[in-house]
Amino acid sequence: MAATLIINIKQLVNVREQWPVLRGKELANLPCIHNAYLLIEDDTIVAYGPMDELATAHRALAADPIDATGKMVLPAWCDSHTHLVFAASRENEFIDKLKGLSYAEIAARGGGILNSARKLNEASEDELFNLAWARLEELTKLGTGAIEIKSGYGLTVEGELKMLRVIKKLRERSNVTIKATFLGAHTYPVEYKENHEGYIDLIIQEMLPVIGREQLADYIDVFCETGFFSPEETALICKAGMQYGLKPKIHANQLNLSGGVQTGVALGAVSVDHLETMDEPSIKALAGADTIGTLLPTAAFFLRMPFQPARALIDAGCAIALASDFNPGSSPSGNMNGVVNMSCIQMKMLPEEAINAATLNGAWAMECADELGSISVGKKASLILTKQVPSLAYIPYSFGSNLIERVMIEGQWV
Ligand code: NIG
Ligand code: FE
Numbered sequence: 001m002a003a004t005l006i007i008n009i010k011q012l013v014n015v016r017e018q019w020p021v022l023r024g025k026e027l028a029n030l031p032c033i034h035n036a037y038l039l040i041e042d043d044t045i046v047a048y049g050p051m052d053e054l055a056t057a058h059r060a061l062a063a064d065p066i067d068a069t070g071k072m073v074l075p076a077w078c079d080s081h082t083h084l085v086f087a088a089s090r091e092n093e094f095i096d097k098l099k100g101l102s103y104a105e106i107a108a109r110g111g112g113i114l115n116s117a118r119k120l121n122e123a124s125e126d127e128l129f130n131l132a133w134a135r136l137e138e139l140t141k142l143g144t145g146a147i148e149i150k151s152g153y154g155l156t157v158e159g160e161l162k163m164l165r166v167i168k169k170l171r172e173r174s175n176v177t178i179k180a181t182f183l184g185a186h187t188y189p190v191e192y193k194e195n196h197e198g199y200i201d202l203i204i205q206e207m208l209p210v211i212g213r214e215q216l217a218d219y220i221d222v223f224c225e226t227g228f229f230s231p232e233e234t235a236l237i238c239k240a241g242m243q244y245g246l247k248p249k250i251h252a253n254q255l256n257l258s259g260g261v262q263t264g265v266a267l268g269a270v271s272v273d274h275l276e277t278m279d280e281p282s283i284k285a286l287a288g289a290d291t292i293g294t295l296l297p298t299a300a301f302f303l304r305m306p307f308q309p310a311r312a313l314i315d316a317g318c319a320i321a322l323a324s325d326f327n328p329g330s331s332p333s334g335n336m337n338g339v340v341n342m343s344c345i346q347m348k349m350l351p352e353e354a355i356n357a358a359t360l361n362g363a364w365a366m367e368c369a370d371e372l373g374s375i376s377v378g379k380k381a382s383l384i385l386t387k388q389v390p391s392l393a394y395i396p397y398s399f400g401s402n403l404i405e406r407v408m409i410e411g412q413w414v
Helices: 024-028 056-061 093-099 103-108 111-121 125-141 157-173 197-214 231-243 260-267 280-287 297-303 310-315 336-349 351-358 360-364
Strands: 001-013 030-039 044-050 073-077 078-081 144-150 177-185 219-225 247-252 273-276 292-294 321-323 383-390 404-409
Touching: 001 056, 024 310, 024 351, 078 336, 078 351, 078 360, 093 103, 093 336, 093 383, 111 157, 125 144, 125 157, 177 197, 177 231, 197 231, 197 383, 219 231, 219 260, 231 247, 231 260, 247 260, 260 273, 260 280, 280 310, 292 310, 292 360, 297 310, 297 336, 310 321, 310 336, 321 336, 321 351, 321 360, 336 351, 351 360
Parallel strands: 001 073, 078 144, 144 177, 177 219, 219 247, 247 273, 273 292, 292 321
Antiparallel strands: 001 030, 030 044, 073 383, 383 404
C-alpha cells in the first residue's frame, strides 16, 4: 500500500463529511481547515485534520511527508461540460469574428459546428483519440480531475459513434473520471436542413439503439436554441434517450430565451447549461428544481455575450456549477482556473462560491460527487496543491498566474 502524507497545509479547502449539492447561500460556505494534514492511501483520501491532531500512527505510514507550508490543497476541478473531442481548431472563424461576423452568421455560412463536423468525419478514430488525449493531459496539469465530454461533431451515425468510442477509450486509459454525453442533436447536418424530422428519426432510430447497446453514453444533450432544436424537439429526443437510460443534460438559453431551461426542468435534467439569456420565469423554474444550472463564462467571454447572471441565480436559490465548455468554436480553452477567475471578475461570484461551483457542484452536475468534488474520507485523492499563496481570494484575484504546483489524480502525481 502506498501512502502519501501532506503536512503543514496552509489551508485544506472544501473539507466535508457530507456533500450535498449546494444551492443559493450555501454556495458561499466553503469549509476549510487551516494548518492541516492530509493522508492518502493508494488512490483514496483516508484521513485529514489540523496538524496538532496528526497522530503518530499516521506519521509512521508515510516515511517522507510533503511539506506544504504556505500552500493550499483543493479538490481537483470537476469540469461538467466540454466538447473535448474535435478534429481541428477554428481560429479562421475567430478572425472572421474579429472582422465583424456573428456566431450565427458564421454558422449560417456552413462554418461553426458544421465546419467541425466536416473535419471530424474525415478524421480517423486514432487521430481523434490522440488529439483528445493531448488535450486531456494538458487539462490534468491545470487541475482537472473529472470531465464530461460530449459527442456532437459527427452528425452522422458513423461520426457520432466514432466520437463516443473515442470518449470510451479515453475513459479506459485515463485515471481522470470521464462521463460521456451523446449530443447528436447539436445542429442539423446540411442534408437535413429542410428535413428536421428526418434527422431526428436518424438520431432516434439509428444512433440511440447502438449507443444503448454498446453503453457508449451516460447522458443525452440537445442544443435547445432558436434556429437549432425547439423545446418540443428537445423533449422528444431526450425522452427517446431516457429509454436507453441516458439522463438529459442540455444546452439551454445560450443565445435566446429558447424555453430550454423550462424544458430541461420538466424533463428532470441533471443540468441545464449556458444560461447567458435568462428572465424571471426561467430563473424561477431553475430555483424550484433539482436541476443544476451550469454556467460557462468563458463561452460568454469568447463570444462577447453578456455573462450569465450568476448573482441573480444564486440569490434566487439556484444550484450553480461552473464548467469550461471547452470546444473549438465558443470556448477554445478548458482551463478551469480561468473559469473560476472569470466567474469572480465578471459575474461577481465570491471565491468561495466559485470554488464550490467548480468542484462539488461540478461533481454533482456529472454525478460523481460520491467520489470527487470535496476533501472527504473515502473519496478519490484527486487534488490540486498550490504554490505559496497569501490567501484563498488570491487564487481568482491573481488571474494571469499559474498558481498550481502539482496535481494528483487518483493518488498519483501528474
Ligand atoms: O456549447 N452552443 C452549442 N455548442 C457549443 C459550441 C459549438 C461550436 O461552436 O463548435 C457551445 O458553445
Ligand atoms: Fe457546449
